[in-house]
Amino acid sequence: MTALSSQFPIIVAIVPLLAAPICALFRGTTLPWAITTIISGITFYVSIQLMIAVIQGGPISYELGGWAPPWGIEYVVDLLSGFMLILISAISTGVLLFSRESITREVPDHQLGLFFAAYLLALTGMLGICITGDAFNVFVFLEIMSLSSYALIAMGANEDRRALTAAFQYLIIGTVGASFYLIGVGLIYMMTGTLNIADIAARFPEIEGARPILAAAGFIVIGLAIKLALFPFHVWLPNSYTYAPSIITAFFAGTATKVGVYLLIRFIFTVFGVNYSFGGLELTDILLPLAVLGFLSMSVVAIYQTNIKRLLAYSSVAQLGYIILGIALASESGLMATIVHIFNHAIVKSGLFLSVGCMFYVAGSVYLKDLHGIGRRMPVTTFGFVLGGLGLIGVPLTPGFISKWYLVVASIEHGGVIGYGLVALLMVSSLLAVIYIWRVVEVAYFRDIPEGAEKKEAPLSMLVPTWLFIAASFYFGIETTFNVGIAKATAAFLMGGS
């Protein structure tokens, strides 16, 4: 029997996958939840072990079925994928700890088994995408993640029927996006004869001038842009996040779009290589304006929202603009800013959505008009929200500051009018963020509590995980060795490895 640790790469993906059918069979409220939480905890532990192994011994490759790539499917853990694995499993675990009280309110009891099974499948999908080294396998896991997320979003229909249309819209757009990706992979396969990502990368220079490859790159970038909700392909995101159950929103906000970003980074830097992506393809010229337009316009739109979840959803699209901006700058510091921001934004946003989940649990609404004086009704929750909001704006000592700082550094490095223009625009966008967070603060603290509203906090089982996220975000805002250190190493690895 081989050592267990040599099997870790597969265990990460397979444990939640196999737990899902078991979970589906159970009824009742506690058991499925407990199983899911434990499983998610296990994946978190294994991810950390994998990351340690990668830091010590370099990338790990695992041959599924014992077939050597490119004939078989290969799992690859390198710095970037290890980083994503930790992020995803950590957020999933935190959200699950929170979920118990919240979800029994929002989903009928007899469906909890199936609900958590779908949750585990979504988790499997995300982990599988990040760890696989095979372009077609990515598609399969992308679909596992997407199909389960359509179903999970539709579960919000118990509270608001618009969840159904949101899920349907997401299904249509998401499937088109995935099919675009599939066409792109098909074109690449046609030219290279292989599906293994490392193998494609090795064979890429021979054929990079060919037209089908150009088309393939286009299809893949657009398909992924749809999946990661890059402006202007974001239309599905606000609805989905607004009407999904609270914990699903918190989970997806931290992870789902980030997986798309991961794939984009993977293709741009590992498969196409920096020279082709930014030399042959001129991706900077395409992504940069979209990113800037994205974070400016979406921040403005966020200001006008009357629903907190929707407000945060638009803010997510805006933040994705920052993340893409880092990629578009095509420099090591830009990429580093992107990775740091993936991490920071995931934690902050999940924390924010969880605190909104607490408000919903007590007040039964996420519309600003129903939340007057919520700061005095639920002081602990709202204070958490405000702290998270500060992180979103990017006040010093918060995580948002770190990522914005690196973005500014990268922009200045880019130099010229564009570089300094970007710095100015980043400032403007931060001011916009101040405004939309302030709207919530104003409602929460400076409006009278409506008649008859009770003063009550959310249960501890919800408050503690929420504060865990908020506290973690501050911890990583001050003690930056983990996130910045890894981001630096990863960026160097990606830029150098191409």
Added chain:
Amino acid sequence: MSFGFFNYWIFIILLMIGLYTVMSRSNLVKKMIGLSLFQISVFLFYISMGKIDGGTAPIVVETGADGMAPVYSNPLPHVLILTAIVVGIATTALGLSLVVRIRETFGTIDEDEILEMEDKD
């Protein structure tokens, strides 16, 4: 059917029709049908590239009567498309079940009408 890029052109045309149906029709079932068309066209693309002229299905057979070893078409795209077909039917099933629920809660499956009702919510 082996002249030039004929298959690929058919794929492109089918894909455009499917995509157009998805984007332009307001009826949700029609959108799903368009999506199915769109996916079917991708299948054709993959299978076409696996074909070899004069090839045969990738199942081992005895050496032919003329003594020539048979040429097999590439099995890999077939495998990929088998998977993709499954994904397609899974998507269709989920999409249609959402349509059914939308019909129940909104009383219509026309996107424009639904949007109007949502604005009132």
Added chain:
Amino acid sequence: MLLLIAGALAVLSVRNLFVATMLLGIVSFTMALIFISLDAVDVAFTEAAVGAGISTVLYIGTLALVGSQEREKSKFAPGPLAVCLAVGAVLYYATYEMPRYGQPDNPVHTHVAPRYIEDSPTEIGVPNMVTSVLASYRGYDTFGETTVIFTAGIGVLLILRQRRRRKKEVTTEDPPLRDGKGGSISGLGSAHDLVPHVISKLLVPFIFVFALYVQFHGDYGPGGGFQAGVIFAAGIILYALVFGLDFARAVVNEKAILFLISAGVLLYGGVGVVSMLLGGNFLDYNVLSSDPVAGQHLGILLVELGVGITVTAAMLAIFYAFVGRPELLIETSTNAEQPGKERN
């Protein structure tokens, strides 16, 4: 080929959704025939069973619930048209440097594929290369595929088995339209027609036998777990259509189905886990037996069985969920009469 385009255009223009569904089925079927001419027999088999079979059943099931007429005269949409033309243009542009169709020296045929073609008979010992690639070389993709079907089953159950917990105004809303057929849902089958009863009674056993043949013959000819599962499910669906849902439920009830969907995935995964315990990698069938080729055989047999079980059960679950939906609503609306029962 041109038939495909004609069919697709007709789908676009027809306003009766029922007709559009039928046309889609025809397009799928034509596509299956084209796949045969392109040497993809397995794919053709699946496309015929799924595209022309199961998905048509699903569409019709949906139309029965939602009504089959598109509303307004469809309008011309310039925006989407421009997008489509752009996408098409990009692809058309790409075709000019594509490797020519059907040439044996294309990259597709020279890099990875020859290994499958040349070595799979000795490495795996299964004549059907599609099966050996599917179940062994890329067995993990197939595991993912099984999971996709499992996900779809779970998702449809989540969405359609959801009882409505809204207040009365919503529950008393008009029951879903059902075009054509009247009568209660349990009586979906035609209770009095002798001919369909006799014929289907004769036919169903043959379908099952055929399904078993496809299941276990997939190593040698076209077929395998997925196709067999679809055929098996089709047999039961036929039974349900003729005799009514309640009879079919008596044969396989919903709890058993849920159990079976999970069991299939677990069987597949279990094979992988066992091979891990025996010292190989996940899904490494070589270690399952002292002789690698025998191990491959055993592994493929088991995972195909897993696929077959999951697919059958998931298809049935989806079918039941669609057909049983109105019934569920009737149940709930009577439940909802008793106030305060559902909420909290």
